Amino acid sequence: MQIAGRVFVVTGAGNGMGRQVALGLLRRGATVAAVDLDEQGLAATAxxxxxxxxxxxxxxxxxxxxxxAALPGEVRNVHNQIDGLVNIAGVIHRFAPFTDLSAAEADRVMAINFTGTVHMCRTFLPVLLERPEANLTNMSSLSALLPFASQTLYSASKGAVKQFSEGLYAELSDTNVHVVTVFPGNVATNLTGNSGVEMLDAGGRQAPSTTAEAAAARIVDGITKDRFRVLVGTDARVLDILSRISAKRTTRFVGKQIKSVL
Structure with a gap:
């Protein structure tokens, strides 16, 4: 999809990958409606x-x-049109086994990651279908392809986003709307802090990570090339391949690594 001259709505634009995707789209000539719950974060992005x-x-x-529901009207009042929606807003829950998590914690992560994405898609799809060419990009996760112990409900929420997004791809394949699903691995953002949880103490061990800027560049490239899936980070690409070879062994291996620092 052509980026220059198009208008994109980007959620989660107040920090991390959302901010960098918004800035990356701007650098390629797009206009961006940056959306977030964090007013100060949005001001910093602007x-x-x-x-x-x-x-x-x-x-x-x-x-x-x-x-x-009110957002499309607000965006069109400012920018006249909407050509793309990039859903990046999301949170994790605290690192803990499923049985230790409260119903409120479960409801929160599902509401933001999955239901929030559904709200945005339901509201904006009719608008996007009116355009000669449009893009819908949803943020899933490596954990949707390979579940992470201690982040079971987060993995479930992102698995739901994957199935929903790729289902939309199938439904919209003969329309003007290109659907892209993103699967980032470990990206160096403040996701834990923004989610209100504490990061695991890895005991000095450093997991491979991708910068938010590099992740955003890959996402914007994926939008430009109308990719079906965008895997972000070496860890995402390697673990995706390993899980295809043996999902059971790879899931157990990653689970052991996480449990060792819990």
Missing amino acids: ELAGGGARMSTHVVDVTDATAV
Whole structure:
């Protein structure tokens, strides 16, 4: 899909990969409506963008269906059109076995990661279908391809996003809307802090990670090339291959690594 001259709505744009995707789209000539619940984070993103009319900011909770329903009108009032939606907003839960997690923790991660994505897609798809060419990009996770012990409900929420997003790909394959699903591995962002949880103490061991800037560049490239799946990071690519060879052994191996630092 052509990026220059198009208008993209990007959720989670107040920090991390969402911020970098918004900035990356701007660098390629797009106009961006940056969406996040964090007003200060959005202000920082706008400052990094250097101001100007090609970025607007919108403080919206993606779990609030009413607020989401009002968003297309707000964006079109500013930018006249909407050509793409990039759903990146998401959280993890605390690192703990499923039996230790409360119902409230489970509900929160599913509401933001999955239901929030569904809200955005339900609201924006009719708008995107009106355009000559449009893009819908959803953020899943490596954990949707290979479940992570102590992040079982997060993995489930991202697995739901995968199935939903790739189902939309099938449904929309003969339309003007290109659907891209993103599967990042370990990306160097403040996801734990933004999710309100503590990071695991790895005891000095460093897991391979991808910078948010590099991850965003790969995502924007995926949008440009209308990729079906975008795997982000060497860890994502390697573990995806290993899980195809032996899902059981790879799941047990990763589980042991995580349990060793719990």
